[in-house]
Amino acid sequence: MKKCLLLIALVFSINTTFSQVSEKELLKKTEEAVAKIKEEKPNGWAKKGLFTFLANQSSFSNWQAGGQGNISGNISVNYEFNYKSDSWSWDNRLLIGYGLTKTKGQELQKTDDRFEFNSLLGKKATGYWYYSAFLNFKTQFDSGFDPADQTKKLSHFFSPAYFQFGPGMMWKKSDNLKFNIAPATSKLIVVHSHFTESGPSFGVEQGKSSRYEFGAAVNGYYKFNAMENITVENILNLYSNYLEDAQKVDLDYTLNINMKINKYLSTNFAFQTIYDDNAFRGFQIRQIIGLGLNYGF
Numbered sequence: 515m516k517k518c519l520l521l522i523a524l525v526f527s528i529n530t531t532f533s534q535v536s537e538k539e540l541l542k543k544t545e546e547a548v549a550k551i552k553e554e555k556p557n558g559w560a561k562k563g564l565f566t567f568l569a570n571q572s573s574f575s576n577w578q579a580g581g582q583g584n585i586s587g588n589i590s591v592n593y594e595f596n597y598k599s600d601s602w603s604w605d606n607r608l609l610i611g612y613g614l615t616k617t618k619g620q621e622l623q624k625t626d627d628r629f630e631f632n633s634l635l636g637k638k639a640t641g642y643w644y645y646s647a648f649l650n651f652k653t654q655f656d657s658g659f660d661p662a663d664q665t666k667k668l669s670h671f672f673s674p675a676y677f678q679f680g681p682g683m684m685w686k687k688s689d690n691l692k693f694n695i696a697p698a699t700s701k702l703i704v705v706h707s708h709f710t711e712s713g714p715s716f717g718v719e720q721g722k723s724s725r726y727e728f729g730a731a732v733n734g735y736y737k738f739n740a741m742e743n744i745t746v747e748n749i750l751n752l753y754s755n756y757l758e759d760a761q762k763v764d765l766d767y768t769l770n771i772n773m774k775i776n777k778y779l780s781t782n783f784a785f786q787t788i789y790d791d792n793a794f795r796g797f798q799i800r801q802i803i804g805l806g807l808n809y810g811f
Contacts, residue, residue, distance in 0.1 A: 563593035568589075568805070571585045584617040590610065604634070625802065628653075634684065645684075675704040676702070678699055680698050695730075702724060702725070703716055704724050728756055732751075735748070751767075778807060782805075783801075786801075
């Protein structure tokens with residue numbers, strides 16, 4: 515009798531163990547399937563946007579080490595509307611940014627001013643490769659002044675305005691990792707004629723209001739999670755003009771780091787560097803850090 519009970523207990527234990535293993539395997543497969551569904555977005559349109567207000571302030575009172583009080587604020591809008599099917603990919607992004615800073619004893623100055631639209635259309639070729647066509651448009655909202663002479667206006671709305679477009683090939687593993695090569699890219703620079711009355715402006719010759727270039731463009735995008743609640747976004751744009759000084763490459767690189775505190779608050783760091791000798795013979799650098807108020811839509 516004891517042997518019979520022992521045998522029953524052993525069989526029950528084995529069945530329980532296999533049942534637990536089977537349940538764990540089933541749970542694991544279910545979790546993998548859910549993760550795959552999240553990663554592979556369904557076909558059709560997907561839209562999302564993010565509004566961010568970034569603030570920074572410092573003040574001093576009887577501070578022997580010195581310093582000037584200042585306050586600054588930046589607003590930005592990042593809106594995406596993308597389409598996906600089994601053979602087509604169409605990614606669109608609108609970027610808007612504007613910022614001001616006020617230092618004690620000085621006039622208001624801009625810290626950011628941009629309006630940019632990017633559109634990238636792809637037709638499936640093989641694997642991660644797509645035949646592609648892209649469009650990029652960039653301009654600004656407000657007037658820009660010479661840092662050495664704040665009375666001398668250098669730019670204003672739609673002056674300059676940049677257009678780039680052309681066919682190419684895109685490698686896209688996901689929405690967060692892709693690059694596009696366009697070896698036959700047209701570029702158009704537009705400025706108001708009063709900026710070229712006494713000399714060239716942004717590469718546009720004296721007395722003219724536009725400049726056409728033809729060259730190659732390479733655009734890359736990579737976004738990843740550095741750790742929980744910290745995302746890192748890299749945006750790289752390169753361009754070479756075949757018609758003039760092809761060895762000179764225009765560069766525009768942006769690094770955005772978002773450290774999420776909760777649904778509405780985050781600490782944001784932005785770094786951007788531009789090299790375009792038509793605008794300035796050297797690197798232009800912009801860096802912003804502060805506490806951000808976020809609203810998704």
